[in-house]
Amino acid sequence: MRFAVVQFGGSNCDLDTQYVLQEVCGIDTDLVWHRDGLKRHYDAVIMPGGFSYGDYLRAGAIAARTPVMAEICRHATQGKLVLGICNGAQTGSEAGLVPGTFTINAYPKFISREVHLRVENTSSPFTSHYRKDEVIQVPIAHKEGRYIAGDAVIRRLNQENRVAFRFCDRDGTISEAANPNGSIENITGVLSKEGNVLLMMPHPERASEKVLGSEDGRRIFDSMIAHIEEHA
Amino acid sequence: MLIFISTRSLWYMLPDEDFAMLREVLRREPSDLEVACFENLWSEHCSYRSTRALLRTLPTTGRNVLLGPGDDAAVVRFSEECAIAIGMESHNHPSYVDPYDGAATGVGGIVRDILSMGARPIALMDPLYFGPLGEEKNRYLFEHVVAGISNYGNCIGVPVVRGETVFDPSYSGNPLVNVVCVGVVHPERFITARVKVPGSRLLLVGSSTGRDGLGGASFASRDLSEDSEAADRPSVQIGDPYTEKLIIEAVLEMAATGSVLSCRDLGAAGLAGASSEMASTFGAVIHADRIHLREEAMNPVEIMLAESQERMLLEVAPGDVLRMGAIAEKYELQWSDIGEVIEESRYVVMFHGEVVCDLPMDLLVDGAPPCAWERKPYSAEKPFARPAGSLKDLALRVLSHHDVARSDWIYEQYDKDVQLRTVSFINDAAVLRLKDGALVFSCGCNPRHIYLRPYEGTANSVLENAANLACLGAEPLCIVNCLNFASPVHPEIYWQVEQSVLGLGDMARTLDVPVVGGNVSLYNESDEYGTQIKPTPTIGMAGKGRVVKWVPPPDGCNLAVVGADTPSFGGSVLDAVTGCGGAAPPVADAGTVSAVRDLVREGRIVTATDLSHGGLCAALAKMAPAARIELGGDPVADLFSESYGRFLVAYRDESALRGLEYRVIGETGGADLRIGCSGREVRITGKELDAALSSLTAVMRY
Numbered sequence: 001m002r003f004a005v006v007q008f009g010g011s012n013c014d015l016d017t018q019y020v021l022q023e024v025c026g027i028d029t030d031l032v033w034h035r036d037g038l039k040r041h042y043d044a045v046i047m048p049g050g051f052s053y054g055d056y057l058r059a060g061a062i063a064a065r066t067p068v069m070a071e072i073c074r075h076a077t078q079g080k081l082v083l084g085i086c087n088g089a090q091t092g093s094e095a096g097l098v099p100g101t102f103t104i105n106a107y108p109k110f111i112s113r114e115v116h117l118r119v120e121n122t123s124s125p126f127t128s129h130y131r132k133d134e135v136i137q138v139p140i141a142h143k144e145g146r147y148i149a150g151d152a153v154i155r156r157l158n159q160e161n162r163v164a165f166r167f168c169d170r171d172g173t174i175s176e177a178a179n180p181n182g183s184i185e186n187i188t189g190v191l192s193k194e195g196n197v198l199l200m201m202p203h204p205e206r207a208s209e210k211v212l213g214s215e216d217g218r219r220i221f222d223s224m225i226a227h228i229e230e231h232a
Numbered sequence: 233m234l235i236f237i238s239t240r241s242l243w244y245m246l247p248d249e250d251f252a253m254l255r256e257v258l259r260r261e262p263s264d265l266e267v268a269c270f271e272n273l274w275s276e277h278c279s280y281r282s283t284r285a286l287l288r289t290l291p292t293t294g295r296n297v298l299l300g301p302g303d304d305a306a307v308v309r310f311s312e313e314c315a316i317a318i319g320m321e322s323h324n325h326p327s328y329v330d331p332y333d334g335a336a337t338g339v340g341g342i343v344r345d346i347l348s349m350g351a352r353p354i355a356l357m358d359p360l361y362f363g364p365l366g367e368e369k370n371r372y373l374f375e376h377v378v379a380g381i382s383n384y385g386n387c388i389g390v391p392v393v394r395g396e397t398v399f400d401p402s403y404s405g406n407p408l409v410n411v412v413c414v415g416v417v418h419p420e421r422f423i424t425a426r427v428k429v430p431g432s433r434l435l436l437v438g439s440s441t442g443r444d445g446l447g448g449a450s451f452a453s454r455d456l457s458e459d460s461e462a463a464d465r466p467s468v469q470i471g472d473p474y475t476e477k478l479i480i481e482a483v484l485e486m487a488a489t490g491s492v493l494s495c496r497d498l499g500a501a502g503l504a505g506a507s508s509e510m511a512s513t514f515g516a517v518i519h520a521d522r523i524h525l526r527e528e529a530m531n532p533v534e535i536m537l538a539e540s541q542e543r544m545l546l547e548v549a550p551g552d553v554l555r556m557g558a559i560a561e562k563y564e565l566q567w568s569d570i571g572e573v574i575e576e577s578r579y580v581v582m583f584h585g586e587v588v589c590d591l592p593m594d595l596l597v598d599g600a601p602p603c604a605w606e607r608k609p610y611s612a613e614k615p616f617a618r619p620a621g622s623l624k625d626l627a628l629r630v631l632s633h634h635d636v637a638r639s640d641w642i643y644e645q646y647d648k649d650v651q652l653r654t655v656s657f658i659n660d661a662a663v664l665r666l667k668d669g670a671l672v673f674s675c676g677c678n679p680r681h682i683y684l685r686p687y688e689g690t691a692n693s694v695l696e697n698a699a700n701l702a703c704l705g706a707e708p709l710c711i712v713n714c715l716n717f718a719s720p721v722h723p724e725i726y727w728q729v730e731q732s733v734l735g736l737g738d739m740a741r742t743l744d745v746p747v748v749g750g751n752v753s754l755y756n757e758s759d760e761y762g763t764q765i766k767p768t769p770t771i772g773m774a775g776k777g778r779v780v781k782w783v784p785p786p787d788g789c790n791l792a793v794v795g796a797d798t799p800s801f802g803g804s805v806l807d808a809v810t811g812c813g814g815a816a817p818p819v820a821d822a823g824t825v826s827a828v829r830d831l832v833r834e835g836r837i838v839t840a841t842d843l844s845h846g847g848l849c850a851a852l853a854k855m856a857p858a859a860r861i862e863l864g865g866d867p868v869a870d871l872f873s874e875s876y877g878r879f880l881v882a883y884r885d886e887s888a889l890r891g892l893e894y895r896v897i898g899e900t901g902g903a904d905l906r907i908g909c910s911g912r913e914v915r916i917t918g919k920e921l922d923a924a925l926s927s928l929t930a931v932m933r934y
Contacts, residue, residue, distance in 0.1 A: 009474065009477070009478055009563065009564060010387070010474050010477050010478070012387075012388065012389025012477065012650055013389070013650060015651075016650065016651060016652045019652065020652075033562070035562075049650075050389060051386070051387040051389075051473070051474065051477070053474060054387060054472065054473060054474025054475075054477075055387070056474065107933070109379070109382075109644075109645050110382050110383070110386055110644075110645045110646075110647070111644050111645070112386075112643075112644055112645070112646060112647045112648055112649065113644055139649055141386070141647040141649060141650070143386075203649070205652070206649045206652065209652075211655060211665065211779060212649070212652060212654070212655065213781075
């Protein structure tokens with residue numbers, strides 16, 4: 001099994017994500033410089049957090065138009081796993097991997113905070129290690145993380161069980177007060193139609209070791225590994 | 233033959249006596265570029281003309297110091313496998329003229345200083361000193377400085393893990409934006425900023441050069457006049473954190489090859505500053521026409537002195553030039569081979585085959601004649617007048633002062649977690665895990681105390697940083713500082729500078745911690761507001777400890793104040809909110825600090841926090857907001873005195889405190905903060921505490 005963490009110019013969670021996969025989860029993980037492309041078979045591709053191209057124009061807008069993105073989309077079309085974290089999620093939505101957009105926070109400042117998430121979907125390749133409605137703690141760190149989409153899209157996402165995570169309070173209640181960035185219906189993790197792409201604003205790699213305060217995020221990677229093993 | 237380029241009179245700000253001296257030493261008229269080089273390199277910002285002799289009194293050596301002051305950054309051994317590179321800078325004047333870009337480029341500059349040692353930057357700290365937020369202009373400056381730091385630091389992926397904010401009317405019109413950066417590097421593989429081998433090539437990597445920031449070094453050495461915003465706007469550079477991030481990765485990749493002989497970032501006085509200082513061990517020939525530019529028709533003075541950001545200068549062997557160039561290109565960075573190191577101690581600049589600068593190296597980098605300033609002591613302490621108002625009212629006013637209030641509005645804008653090292657963040661000091669231990673940081677000083685007693689105040693500020701580290705059980709490794717003062721033209725100000733440096737040095741010797749680097753920022757005055765800043769010798773301290781997180785004590789712990797109190801109100805937050813006056817604290821006993829550090833390290837007490845801004849009142853609000861307290865003495869002194877070397881500790885076994893001077897004051901738990909004194913109880917509810925401590929957020933988040 002082998003994962004790829006794609007590095008765009010300005011990615012800055014690339015080394016963190018590789019470290020967690022390799023040292024904490026024990027999975028061979030390559031750092032792939034975007035200009036080198038996906039040169040071998042990867043079971044999963046991760047687009048890490050950061051500020052690709054300095055967030056110039058719009059967060060993720062330029063990275064989504066690099067040649068490697070076409071390869072990542074092809075990888076997704078083949079049913080293989082793609083995880084976009086923070087800037088990776090912004091990039092993935094710019095590339096149309098899931099519907100909707102991550103845009104500037106309702107209070108238009110960068111926000112770095114521990115938040116609680118309610119796990120809405122436990123059947124996807126990314127979330128099978130969670131219990132339904134489980135409350136997990138994972139940090140966020142973004143300025144353009146407010147998820148928005150049209151009513152029809154939101155309805156479809158809900159019907160198709162494609163919302164992976166919502167911001168909630170400590171007890172799992174979904175409220176305005178527990179919504180740090182103004183996302184519609186507190187949505188902060190969205191799955192593709194086939195379920196093999198997850199785009200999320202919170203940083204699971206920052207919640208993968210007890211010493212850093214939470215191990216709740218690690219189960220996303222563990223779920224992915226289990227899924228790949230089952231389908232090998 | 234020397235070519236003279238006609239430039240605007242803007243350049244000729246070199247003092248007449250310097251100009252006369254130059255003419256005499258060179259025995260000819262200096263060229264325009266030469267004058268400009270001296271103008272910048274002999275400025276206070278680059279040459280420390282006013283402070284050099286004083287700075288020599290500081291203790292700068294120690295068994296762990298691998299490289300002390302004088303390079304881009306200091307290098308201090310952390311373990312067998314790891315050293316830290318550490319530096320501190322100010323970006324005060326640019327941050328007033330253009331707060332967002334001024335603060336951002338301040339971060340960029342210090343990060344490149346660390347990078348030029350071949351170290352990966354892993355953490356930033358930002359001490360900020362501003363005018364009161366009641367004033368709209370101060371809010372504007374503060375909001376955009378925080379945004380500038382946030383955007384730049386977040387984008388390059390270096391976490392801001394610590395800071396300090398002090399609000400005082402003396403900073404209206406001249407806020408201070410200081411920044412500490414720390415990096416990690418193998419103790420045997422760091423790079424210095426001094427050329428090593430004649431014949432090697434000098435590569436300029438990074439952004440193209442434009443006319444931005446021309447004359448920035450000399451700009452920083454003047455006070456801010458009323459029209460500075462408009463007239464000096466071209467002196468402020470615009471940062472590009474995206475390019476900085478690419479430079480970080482590219483330079484680290486180059487450094488990892490072992491082929492980078494020396495490296496320096498381009499900061500004050502641009503390429504002229506960087507190349508002349510870097511080449512001072514030998515000499516250099518720079519070809520100003522080989523530099524990648526972004527503007528047309530730039531003359532050599534502009535090219536050599538522009539302060540375009542995100543540029544690095546590297547010395548490499550001729551055979552390694554293409555290999556290093558290829559690494560730059562991988563990261564889509566431009567680069568130029570702009571000159572070579574020569575044996576002779578001369579600094580030569582060529583432009584299209586003509587010599588436009590030819591100077592003896594030592595004159596340029598070490599020749600600035602020191603300035604002698606007069607000094608005159610003053611006394612500003614007022615007798616203590618007991619403030620009116622109930623104890624509760626005073627407590628809430630102190631807690632809602634912006635120095636004491638919660639600063640989450642600021643810190644939530646900084647990505648504190650990137651790089652996965654931040655273990656503890658909130659109280660006293662930041663803890664970052666490294667492979668073999670924890671790096672623990674603190675920064676700050678208390679300008680109101682220092683104003684009243686510059687020597688004692690500065691010594692105590694050093695001790696206070698050590699006390700912050702002690703709360704996490706960590707031992708100081710090294711100190712960096714940023715000496716921010718008003719103009720040394722005033723004898724009282726130069727006395728402040730002298731007393732502060734002496735206080736800094738003496739406490740550093742007492743603690744046996746070397747002062748490994750720093751920066752001097754003078755002329756912090758404002759014509760617009762008629763203000764001189766309070767003396768602000770900010771301290772940054774790095775220490776070594778275990779990987780622990782600061783956690784508030786659970787209910788049912790006993791509370792005690794450890795350390796001797798000499799009731800001191802002068803310069804306290806109580807003084808700031810009531811004008812009560814009083815004496816500033818005397819120099820505290822360093823013994824208590826090391827004793828508390830040992831107790832924390834040995835796990836013999838549950839939690840400790842040191843008493844600083846806001847005294848015991850602030851410490852209780854932060855560490856034990858629900859507790860029952862019984863005060864024995866004068867409640868105003870007990871709650872608001874700000875003498876140093878004291879801690880609020882939570883413990884279960886009182887025998888841990890044996891041998892220390894301490895006073896048991898109560899226990900944690902229950903609802904609200906209940907403070908009893910002489911049979912009466914003051915009750916501050918959780919809601920009231922929260923409202924007071926949210927004052928900064930309330931004023932900034934509109």
